[in-house]
Amino acid sequence: MxxxxxxxxxxxxxxxxxxxxxAAGLTARTAALLLDSGQSTHAAVATVERLNELxxxxxxxxxxxxxxxxxxxxxxxxxxxAIRPVAVHMGRATLxxxxxxxxxxxxxxxxxxxxxxxxxxxxxxxxxxALAAGLGASLLALVFGAHHPPSVALVFAAAGAGGLAxxxxxxxxxxxxxTFAAALIGGLVGALAVHLGxxxxxxxxxxxxxxxxxxxxxxxxxxxxxxxxxxxxSSTSYGTEPLEAEALLGMVRDALADDARTWGADAAxxxxxxxxxxxxxxxxxxxxxxxxxxGVDLVRPLPPAEEIxxxxxxxxxxxxxxxxxxxxxxxxxxxxxxxxxxxxxxSRSAALIYSLHLRAAARGLVGTVFAxxxxxxxxxxxxxxxxxxxxxxxxTIASPLTEPPDEAAV
Numbered sequence: 001m002x003x004x005x006x007x008x009x010x011x012x013x014x015x016x017x018x019x020x021x022x023a024a025g026l027t028a029r030t031a032a033l034l035l036d037s038g039q040s041t042h043a044a045v046a047t048v049e050r051l052n053e054l055x056x057x058x059x060x061x062x063x064x065x066x067x068x069x070x071x072x073x074x075x076x077x078x079x080x081x082a083i084r085p086v087a088v089h090m091g092r093a094t095l096x097x098x099x100x101x102x103x104x105x106x107x108x109x110x111x112x113x114x115x116x117x118x119x120x121x122x123x124x125x126x127x128x129x130a131l132a133a134g135l136g137a138s139l140l141a142l143v144f145g146a147h148h149p150p151s152v153a154l155v156f157a158a159a160g161a162g163g164l165a166x167x168x169x170x171x172x173x174x175x176x177x178x179t180f181a182a183a184l185i186g187g188l189v190g191a192l193a194v195h196l197g198x199x200x201x202x203x204x205x206x207x208x209x210x211x212x213x214x215x216x217x218x219x220x221x222x223x224x225x226x227x228x229x230x231x232x233x234s235s236t237s238y239g240t241e242p243l244e245a246e247a248l249l250g251m252v253r254d255a256l257a258d259d260a261r262t263w264g265a266d267a268a269x270x271x272x273x274x275x276x277x278x279x280x281x282x283x284x285x286x287x288x289x290x291x292x293x294x295g296v297d298l299v300r301p302l303p304p305a306e307e308i309x310x311x312x313x314x315x316x317x318x319x320x321x322x323x324x325x326x327x328x329x330x331x332x333x334x335x336x337x338x339x340x341x342x343x344x345x346x347s348r349s350a351a352l353i354y355s356l357h358l359r360a361a362a363r364g365l366v367g368t369v370f371a372x373x374x375x376x377x378x379x380x381x382x383x384x385x386x387x388x389x390x391x392x393x394x395x396t397i398a399s400p401l402t403e404p405p406d407e408a409a410v
Contacts, residue, residue, distance in 0.1 A: 019108070020057075020078075021078075021079075022108055023055055023057050023108060024057075024059065024070050024072075024078035024079035025079050025081075026108060026111050026112055026115065027048055027051050027055070027057065027059055027070055027079065028068055028069075028070050028078075028079035028080065028081035029081055029115055030047060030048070030051065030096060030111070030115060031044045031047065031048055031061055031063070031068045031070075031081070032067075032068050032081040032082070032083045033092060033093075033096070033115065033118060033119065034047060034092075034093050034096065034097075035063065035068065035083045036083055036084060037089045037090060037092040037093045037123075038089065038090055038093070039090070039093040041063050043093070043097065044061060044063060044068070045061050045063075047096065047097060047100065048060075048061040048070075050100050050101070051100065051106075051111070054100065054103070054105060054106040055106060055108070055111075058072065059071065059072060059078060060072075062364045063083075064244065064247070064363070066082060066083065066084075066244060066282065067080055067081060067082050067083055067241075068080070068081050068083060069364065071364070076402075077239070077400055077401075077402040080241065080402070089121060089122070089123045089124055091121055092118040092119070092121050095114075095117065095118050095121070096114060096115075096118050099114055100114075126163075126164065126167045129163050129166075129167060130160045130161075130163035130164050130167075131160065132163075133159040133160055133162065133163035133209070134155075134156040134157070134159045134160035134163070135156070136159065137155045137156065137158070137159030137208040137209045138152050138155050138156045138159070138208075140155075140208045141155040141208045154189055155208045155209060157189065158185055158189035158209040159208070159209035161185050161189075162181075162182035162183070162185045162209050163182070165181045165182050165185055166181070166182045169181055182209070183209070185209070189209075227362075228358055228361050228362040229358075231361060232357070232358060232361040233366075234367075234368035234369065235366040235367065235368060235400075236314065236316040236317070236319075236368060236396075237366070237401045238316075238319050238320050238321065238366065238367075238396075238398035238399070238400075238401060239366075239398060239399035239400050239401045239402050240280070240399070240402075241321075241399035241402075242280045242281055242282035242321065242399075243278070243280060243281055243282065243321040243322055243365070243397065243398070243399065244281075244282055244283055245278055245281040245282065245283045245284030246283055246284070247363070248276070248278070248281070248322055248397065249276060249284075249289065249291060249296050251356060251359045251360070251363075252274050252276055252291045252324055252356060253291055253292075253293065253296070254359070255274075255352050255355045255356050255359065256272065256274060256291060256292075256293055256352065257293060258352075258355065259272060259348055259351070259352050260293060263348065266336075266344070267348070269332065269336045270328065270329070270332055270333045270336050270341060270344065270345045270348075271328070271329070271332075272326050272327070272328055272345075272348060272349060272352060272392075273290065273326065273327040273328065273329075273389065274290070274291045274324055274325070274326050274327075274352070275288060275289070275290055275291075275299070275324070275325045275326075275327060275382055276288070276289045276290075276291060276322055276323075276324050277289075277302065277308070277322060277323040277324075277325075278302075278321075278322050279302065279308070279318070279320060279321055279322055279323065280320075280321040280322070280398075281321070281322070285298070285301075286301070286302050287299070287300065287301050287302055288300050288301070288302065288381070288382070299382075300381070303381060305318060307377075307381075308323075310374075310377055311373045311374060311377040311378055311381075312370065312373060312374075312394070313370050313371065314370075317368075317370065317396050319398075320367060320396035320397060320398040321365075321397055321398040321399060322396070322397045322398070323394055323395070323396050323397075324353070324356055324394060324395050324397065325372055325373055325378075325382075325391050325392075325393070325394040326349045326352055326353055326372075326391075326392050326393055326394070327382065327384060327389045327390060327391050327392060328345045328349060328389075328390055328392050329387075329388050329389060329390075330342060330345070330387050330388070330390050331387055331388055333345040345392070346392060349392035349393045350392075350393050352393075353369055353392075353393040353394065353395045354369060354395075356395050356397070357369050357395050360395075360397045364400065365397055365398060365399060365400070366397075366398055366399070366400050366401075367395055367396040367397040367398055368395065368396055369393065369394070369395045370393075370394055370395070370396070371393065371394070372391040372392055372393050372394045373391045373394060375390065375391065378391060
């Protein structure tokens, strides 16, 4: 059985085997279509719950920026469907949701027919999307007090340009890149307007386009703290789905920032240095990355697979999607507090790594904490001499192992 996905209610006995797999695929397809069309995550989750009622299934929806995953009762991945929110068509979403709310029963053929009917509807044209973005942002600016006509016009222009940028980048980049580019345009227009003396409401010129163009399609962590503690476990059984590099590196940076906020000047006296081996990423090149509070550096390419296997305690760790190792300068720790400095640094390293383990579990990922890389194995790879840079703790992170729904119950 795959570890790492939420426990809950599984497939109904009425839908098992091939029928259960078809139900999972159609349900995932429905959720993906809603998110592709511009619907909210909350609405997608509610629709999956409605399908559970109609079909007799008990799926849990786990959305991310790039895909939706369905989990069944015992934590097994039942279906995965890629999403690419490149256009908006609320008519598709409305058609599906109205139909599902109006009926009392549904079979799989009817659901598939409904999806085909929705998918046949064309997306909104690019000019309409840009116009809607401009008008929406302008109305927000008026609501927030931007009564100066040039300011409102700038908001309209920035949001419209951002909308065009999102559509232009949609087929070639990730959703995060699209929204960043769109928000950047709004910020640059606001800064330019103030610099040229065109408006004094720079915040509205910058923020209102971003409020329209930057969506909140998924919660960063699908599980709350209680659910995370319930489902966390150590696992060396890993799936082959790539990990989203931006999200993973962001988790590491957030954990490092938490350490800095917690310990303040003491943390600065004994800094921690996370390294991330991106073994199977999406959105970035595989390689070894160093994470800092102010950014991320690609240190060097990955070594051969057999060398990675020799770095860790168990060969299975090399099959994960990523390995995060935290290093510290033991000379600095000793100078700061002697033996207490070493214990202080060790405790912080363990806390940071376990924080990453929980953050990964809260995203539906799996992995295990271990004692770190062998110093001799990473001496040259990570410039780690065991003193000025010593590998303290590490954690594997990976997608959960996928099993067919009918096999998971065996």
